[in-house]
Amino acid sequence: MSYERKNIAQAHGYIPGEQPVDARVVKLNTNENPYPPCPGVAQALRSFPYESLRRYPAPTASGFCRQAAATHGVAMENIVAVNGGDELLRLAVTTFVEPGQPVGTVEPGYSLYPVLAELHATPVFSITRGADWAVPADLSERMNSAGVKLLFLVNPNAPTGTLTPVEELAKIAATFKGVLVIDEAYVDFVDPELKHDAVDLIRRFENVLLLRTMSKGYSLAGLRFGYGIASASLIGPMLKSKDSYNTDAISQALATAALAHRDQASESWRAVRAERARLGAELTKLGLRVWPSQTNFLLAGLKPSQGGGAGRVYESLKERHIFVRYFELEGLTDKLRITIGTPEQDDQLLSALKDLL
């Protein structure tokens, strides 16, 4: 006997990257930051008043929202705090999409989006990126004619690493008729010389929702904390549909400290960018095709002649306790997504690859 709704019974569910417990594993598969959270976060954890756990936390994480508003130069009413960026994605679907109305995705993208649509009993209309993973120029037009009410765009993109510039995003926001979710999970790793800052879009366009997470840039994937930045007309309805106490007191305190000490986290961003350049060059020397990346991972293409192809190399690396990500999805079966590790971890990967190829 099964009791669940029909669409839940049919749903496949999200397949997370493996989280091995073996400490020997060189873990380059789920885009975690290879460096620990900053000293400011450690201090906030040590001085957290444990007696205060008796009480419920601030329902909208107002202390955090004040800090986030100051960090980004927006008002508190432009921030919603969530239990990990993934909660914001779920909130966006349940708040802005009538079940049955299509959700739009640009592929390859984040594999959670179709899963959320499935749970919401809503179809997905997807468009494939063009040459070198560029967003098609007629994206809004095609989404509008398909009746899409919520469009997800990862930027910089996962798993390709591609950055779409702000002015191109503005064109999409201006022409798309629904809510445009720009998933900025990896934005902290963008080269500062590009001066990429999409926050201004929320002032120019009422329909833009930016996703930020503490998981990647701030080395806090275990904390589960993220936030949305948008016009008050998008934030208000999401505050109504979120769980009453969706973020806990400890995560609020630590996430606030992390943002307040952003300069400390940015040291790790610099290290990751330098290592991204080095690893990319080394993989290219080994004969892999590496796409330019503005994230903390690289997408690398392999020919079948190279170690039996991407799937085989993924398995062989795993046998050597080196985990990378392999997607059995259209356009990705000949590629590996490799998280930027420490120089030592990346050297282990490179020497294993030299062996295998």
Ligand SMILES: *Cc1c(COP(=O)(O)O)cnc(C)c1O
């Ligand atoms: C990591 C990630 C998120 C959010 O992750 P959380 O850990 O839930 O904050 C959102 N989108 C993409 C594309 C990601 O890679």
